Amino acid sequence: MICPRDANELRTEADHGITIDRCRACHGAWYDYDELAELEATVADEEQRLGTVEYAKHESVLPCPACSQTMHAFNYRAYNLELDACAEGHGFWLDAGESERVREIMKERVSGLRRAGSAQQAWARAKGRSGGGVIDQIKGLFGGRPRT
Numbered sequence: 001m002i003c004p005r006d007a008n009e010l011r012t013e014a015d016h017g018i019t020i021d022r023c024r025a026c027h028g029a030w031y032d033y034d035e036l037a038e039l040e041a042t043v044a045d046e047e048q049r050l051g052t053v054e055y056a057k058h059e060s061v062l063p064c065p066a067c068s069q070t071m072h073a074f075n076y077r078a079y080n081l082e083l084d085a086c087a088e089g090h091g092f093w094l095d096a097g098e099s100e101r102v103r104e105i106m107k108e109r110v111s112g113l114r115r116a117g118s119a120q121q122a123w124a125r126a127k128g129r130s131g132g133g134v135i136d137q138i139k140g141l142f143g144g145r146p147r148t
C-alpha cells in the first residue's frame with residue numbers, strides 16, 4: 001500500500017499492540033476498519049466507546065490506500081479532529097499525531113463519564129439530606145424587618 005498523501009510505501013508497524021501501516025515520510029498511518037476501535041480500546045472499555053464516531057461527513061481529497069477510491073473526511077466523535085475513512089469500509093487514515101489525539105479524546109471521554117457518574121451520586125446524596133441549608137440561613141439573617 002502507498003501513502004495517500006505522498007505516495008511513499010507504507011510499512012507495517014505496531015502502535016499500542018495494533019499492526020498498522022505507517023508512512024516513513026509524513027508519519028501518517030492506515031488503520032484497518034477494526035483497528036480504530038482497537039486503538040480506542042487501549043484506553044476505553046466497550047461501553048465507553050458507544051456512540052457515533054463519524055460526525056459531519058464531507059468529501060476528502062485523499063485516495064483510499066486499499067481501493068484508491070476517494071475517501072470521506074469526518075469529525076471524530078464531534079471533536080475538532082478530522083480523520084479520513086474509506087466509504088467501502090477498508091479503514092481509516094490518521095495523519096501524524098492523530099492516533100494520539102484519538103487516545104486523548106477517549107481518555108477525556110472516560111474521565112467525563114466518570115465525573116458525570118460521581119456528580120450524579122453527589123447530587124443524590126445532597127438531595128437525601130434534609131432541607132434548610134444556606135438560603136434559609138440567609139433569609140433568617142435579613143428577613144423579618146419590613147421596608148418602609
Ligand SMILES: [Zn+2]
Nearest residue numbers: 003006023026
Ligand atoms: Zn506519507
Ligand SMILES: [Zn+2]
Nearest residue numbers: 064067086090
Ligand atoms: Zn477503500
